[in-house]
Amino acid sequence: MPAFDYSALNASGRKVTGVMEADSPRTVRQQLREKSLIPLDVHATKNQLSSVGGLLSNNRLSGTDIAIITRQLATLIHSGLPLENGLQAIGQQAEKNRIKRVILAVRAKVREGHSFADSLRQFPKAFPHLYCATVSAGEKSGHLDIVLSRLADYIEAQQLFRQKIQLALIYPIILLVMSVTIVSGLMIYVVPDIIQVIIDAGQKLPLLTQLLVSLSNLIGQWGIWLLPTLVIGGFLANAFLQNPKAKRLWHKRLLHLWGIKRFSRGTNAARYISTLAILTQSGIALSEAMPIASAVVPNIFFRETLELANSKVIEGHSLSRSLEDTALFPPMMLQLIYSGEQSGELANMLERAAITQENDLQRKIATLVSLFEPLTLVVMGGVVLIIVLAVLLPILNLNQLVG
Structure with a gap:
């Protein structure tokens, strides 16, 4: 109808x-x-x-x-x-x-x-x-009802994880924006007036104060162009990544870049394994489930590597060995998959491997987010301290000369 x-x-x-x-x-x-x-x-x-x-x-x-x-x-x-x-x-x-x-x-x-x-x-x-x-x-x-329930669980878990990260980042982001705004206001409107009084008094400025004055002048002259520059830069970067070769190269770099490679690999691996788990539990053959699962992986290079693993599985190799050859999966995840193949409980072990990896990622992200707030306070406190020192040093010198 x-x-x-x-x-x-x-x-x-x-x-x-x-x-x-x-x-x-x-x-x-x-x-x-x-x-x-x-x-x-x-x-x-x-x-x-x-x-x-x-x-x-x-x-x-x-x-x-x-x-x-x-x-x-x-x-x-x-x-x-x-x-x-x-x-x-x-x-x-x-x-x-x-x-x-x-x-x-x-x-x-x-x-x-x-x-x-x-x-x-x-x-x-x-x-x-x-x-x-x-x-x-x-x-x-x-x-169908059981499969739909599993799908709902999967989608809800993904949504809950995103919401947790978004909520956890709200306060640190507000804190960062407010801190940057306050410091920028000090550099543009407060520091120049104070420094000008000191210069009019004939006091020679210390090196730290001279650097602060130069930075203040730079922000005052070019700060208005910062936002348009960031917007244009973001637009150009997005246009550059629209090129398939450039996008593939960037995605490959993300998987090997020091500091984020473990997170990048873990995120893509968890996405792939969790999808593979729900497909195999729904009765889809492994050889058919692997291409579907790899299609939901956001990283292009990771996805291409999985296609090679899929070919090896079709040729008769085990899933754990095929994934191990990619050198992109965590050892713990591979061990769980291997255990599932040996025990005949591959679908259940895939689910357990996915849950384990996702929990590990959530702990790491929660730790990073929890560190972001105090780190922001420390950095902003250090910046304010430098500003205060740069302003106080010539004032103290001026008082000594007067004394």
Whole structure:
């Protein structure tokens, strides 16, 4: 059943909009009148362009939206509700019209006889390849509700991790911005006036004070161009990284750069293994799951290396040995995968390896974030101390001369 966008007037004369499923626009108008609404405009939702392969940018759903939809659908299917009815219930109660359009359009494809996974693939901006492949495996295995629950757990864990980092960074970032603003104000407006008084008194400036004056003049003259320069620099860097060769080279550098290589490798490895775990647990063969899992890895060089590992697995090599040859995976993770292969519990050990690696990364990030705040205080305190010393030194010298 197609979906229609509508706009109507309610009893108080306020305009309301929404999405409704019906056989025709005439039926929509009739249903609106039954709800004491005066229809103004009814037309087929633009999202149904998906039936001919066209998609609009407003089809994109956030990770939080997808997690909620997945959890609700898993609960409804587990309770015995047919997939079509579950999609209808979710679509009708969705508060965001964007979600309602997508869900009702997916339901329309399901009613036409398409599989749920194929219906989702009509909206690649809303449902990524990993999501569709996992749903397809759930349909084939007959355990769609279990697979959807695992998907919801996976998406919620990723969203929770991002939220923790964002919340943890709010205060340090505010502190840093305020500190930079205060120091800049001192350098531009306060320091020059104080120094000018000392110069007018005929006092020779110490080296530290001379350096501070030079820096203050530099900030005063060129500080206004700092933000435009950063914006232009960011734009040029982004344009440079749009080149495939440059982007690949940069991604390769990130995996070997001292200080961040362990974090960069660990992040990509955890993303890959966690995806591989959920796919194998859903019944997808390892040789089919590896290309899907590698596709969600953000680092291009890491992804290319995984393609070589996939080729080795197809040739008959073990997963642990193939991943070890890449020299990009932590030893602990490889040992867990090897144990899973030996015990016949590869899917469970992949999940354990992913959880272990993600927990390790979260601890490292939490430690770095916790250190960022006191480090900011120490650095800003040091900067203020230098400013105070640079101002006080000539004043003390001046007092000694007067004495």
